[in-house]
Amino acid sequence: MNQVSLVVVGAGLRGQGYARRAVAGGAARVVAVAEPDEGRRSRFAAEYGLEPSALFHDWESLAAAGKLADAAIVATPDRVHTGPALALADLGYHLMLEKPMAPTEDESIAIADAVSRNKVIFALCHVLRYTEYTKTVKELLDGGRIGQLMSVQHLEPVGWWHQAHSFVRGEWSNSRTSSPMLLAKACHDIDWLLYLIGSPVARVHSFGRLSHFRPESRPAGATARCLDCPIEPTCPYSAKQLYLGCLGDPDREFWPLSAVTADHTEAGVLTALREGPYGRCVYDSDNDAVDHQVVSMEFADGVTCSFTMTAFSPFEQRKTRFFGTHGYIDGDGATLRIVDFRTGADSVIEIGASDGISADHTDADHALTDAFLAAVATDDPSLLLSDAGASLASHRVVWAAERARHTGTVVSMA
16 A cells, blocks of 8 residues: 555644554654644654654644645644644545544534545544444344344443543533533444444433532532642542552553643652642532433434443443343443343353453554555545544434433434
C-alpha cells in the first residue's frame, strides 16, 4: 500500500495516540500539525521531525495553507470539531474525526454533507466496532447462534476515579464547554449497540442526573483543594493519591497524568494540583455532567435494550448480555459465555485482553487507525465499519435520549 501523508489537528492525548499508531508500522507519515498549546506543538514537532513551516497555531491557519497531505486526524475539543472538519473536507482531505462528530445535530449534518459533497473517506472514532471481540459477537448474532435476538442489557462502568478525572475536574466536566456526558463518553456504546443489533431505534426513554458530585455532598471539613484537605487521606476521589500514584508507570503517565501536567515529577504534579483544575475538590467544581444514567431503547424490529452508565464502579470493561429465543450470550469485553437453550450446552469463547474491549480501548484505537489508513491508501471506504451516515444515526439516538431525560417523555425517532 502507498504510505499515507497526514496532518494532525489537535496534538493532545487523543491526537498523539492516533498519530503514533499511524507512523509506528510505516503506513503513514506526519507532515504538519495544528495545535494552539505551544508546549504540545513543540513536543509534537520534535517527535515527528517537523520543520517550523509545518507548525500551525490553529486549524484556520492550517486550512489557509491549502492541502498539504492525503488525510487529516482531527482531535480537537468537542466544540471545535465542526470548523476544521468542514474546511478540511472542502480541501479534499480524507478525515478521521474524534468522536463525537459535533455537539449539535445541525453541525453534524453539515459535516456529513461536506463529506458527501467532497467524496472524501470519513471515519468517526467509534473505535469499539474495531475489535476481535466485537467481530465475534456480531458473527454469533448474525449467524443465529442464540436464535432471534429479543433483548440486550449493557453496562458502561465509567469508574469512580475516571469520572472524577474526566467528567468532574477535566475537559468533559461541563456540557456548556464540551458535550453532555452521554455524547462525550457513551456515544461509543450507543453506536456499538446499534451496530450489533442491526436495526434502527424506534423509541427512546432515559433517566439520569448529577447526584453525588455536588456541593451538598461535600463532607464536613473538606476544603477547596485536595492538597489542603484534612479529608484527603480517606477520600476515594483524592487527586493527590491518583496523580502521584501515576509516577513511574509509563502508561499511566501518558494517561491520565499527561492531561494534568507535562512535568512528570512529584514537584510538577503537586504544582499542577495546587494551581490547576485537577486539584479541585470534586464537590467544589463547575461540573454538570451526569454521574449515572439509564437509557431504554426499542428498536424497529422489536428488540429492547437497556443501557446503564455509572460513575460508581471500578474502571473496567463493559459488560453486555444478549438474550435470544434459542440462547444467551454474556460478555465482559474479553470473554463470551454462550448458553444454548436447545442442547443445554454452556460454552466459553476466550477472546483475550489484547483483542477485547479494554477499559481504555487502546487496542480498538489502533485497529480503527489501521483501517482508516488502509482505506485511504487503497481508496476503499468499505474497509471501514461505519460512514458519516451511520455515525449521524447513532448520535441522533443520543440526542433523543437527552431530550427524553430532560422532558420526562418517550421520544419517537423519525
